Amino acid sequence: MMNNAAAVVIQDLKVVRGGTVVLPGLSVTIPRGRVVGLLGPSGSGKSTLLRAIVGVQKVAGGSVEVLGEPAGSAGLRRRVGYVTQAPSVYADLSVHENAAYFGGLVGAGAQAVESAIAAVDLGSYADRRVEKLSGGQRSRVSLAAALVGDPEVLILDEPTVGLDPVLRRDLWELFHRLAERGTSLLVSSHVMDEATRCHRLLLMRDGTLLADTTPEDLLRSTGTTDADAAFLALIDAAGGSR
Numbered sequence: 001m002m003n004n005a006a007a008v009v010i011q012d013l014k015v016v017r018g019g020t021v022v023l024p025g026l027s028v029t030i031p032r033g034r035v036v037g038l039l040g041p042s043g044s045g046k047s048t049l050l051r052a053i054v055g056v057q058k059v060a061g062g063s064v065e066v067l068g069e070p071a072g073s074a075g076l077r078r079r080v081g082y083v084t085q086a087p088s089v090y091a092d093l094s095v096h097e098n099a100a101y102f103g104g105l106v107g108a109g110a111q112a113v114e115s116a117i118a119a120v121d122l123g124s125y126a127d128r129r130v131e132k133l134s135g136g137q138r139s140r141v142s143l144a145a146a147l148v149g150d151p152e153v154l155i156l157d158e159p160t161v162g163l164d165p166v167l168r169r170d171l172w173e174l175f176h177r178l179a180e181r182g183t184s185l186l187v188s189s190h191v192m193d194e195a196t197r198c199h200r201l202l203l204m205r206d207g208t209l210l211a212d213t214t215p216e217d218l219l220r221s222t223g224t225t226d227a228d229a230a231f232l233a234l235i236d237a238a239g240g241s242r
């Protein structure tokens with residue numbers, strides 16, 4: 001199905017990992033130019049869904065289309081950025097060398113390298129080797145490596161884990177600036193209070209979508225005042241706590 005307004009269209013996606021059905025048949029559409037949060041408890045299938053969108057997850061059924069092409073297509077390689085939970089940059093290279101290396105792979109110039117480093121606020125660490133950085137700084141180098149190619153779709157797996165409140169706020173502001181420029185972002189988190197920072201929310205549990213909503217509608221429909229309480233209300237409505 002062609003849908004020009006959508007960044008990602010997923011239909012009846014089924015994924016089995018290690019003999020267990022992780023996604024039993026998930027359908028969702030992710031809009032362009034928005035910050036979409038993917039929230040749910042640990043083990044609910046968030047990373048698996050993100051992997052399927054990037055095209056690195058073996059799928060047992062259904063379809064995943066990104067920017068009108070099947071997920072993982074060669075044509076999407078430069079158009080989709082992916083930041084995994086584990087920092088995926090070279091420990092023995094500096095921040096700048098990493099950004100320049102990953103930029104080189106996608107044809108990005110020197111200006112793009114500088115901008116990506118500045119965007120994640122690592123300008124003053126540009127010449128420091130990654131192995132000498134903190135965990136939060138390392139994950140920001142990974143983000144810079146994904147940003148340097150200016151991808152149209154940015155898939156971020158728990159990018160704010162281990163960051164202090166100021167850095168978390170700064171990163172969410174960066175995500176919104178990127179969305180204003182047209183980037184489509186899908187950001188996973190298991191911290192429910194991050195829900196309020198998203199334009200749209202996907203709430204997952206046990207491989208299924210409990211809700212595809214907005215922060216405002218989530219609170220309104222559940223009659224709650226914070227995202228944690230809203231999530232619990234949805235679980236109760238869906239049939240209790242297992």
Ligand SMILES: Nc1ncnc2c1ncn2[C@@H]1O[C@H](COP(=O)(O)OP(=O)(O)OP(=O)(O)O)[C@@H](O)[C@H]1O
Nearest residue numbers: 017018022040041042043044045046047048049190
């Ligand atoms: N390599 C694997 N082999 C078998 N099962 C796996 C594998 N990786 C994940 N799983 C299982 O798939 C399910 C979903 O895992 P996934 O990593 O997608 O969840 P998640 O919501 O991203 O969790 P977290 O927030 O802890 O990262 C879990 O039950 C997990 O045990």
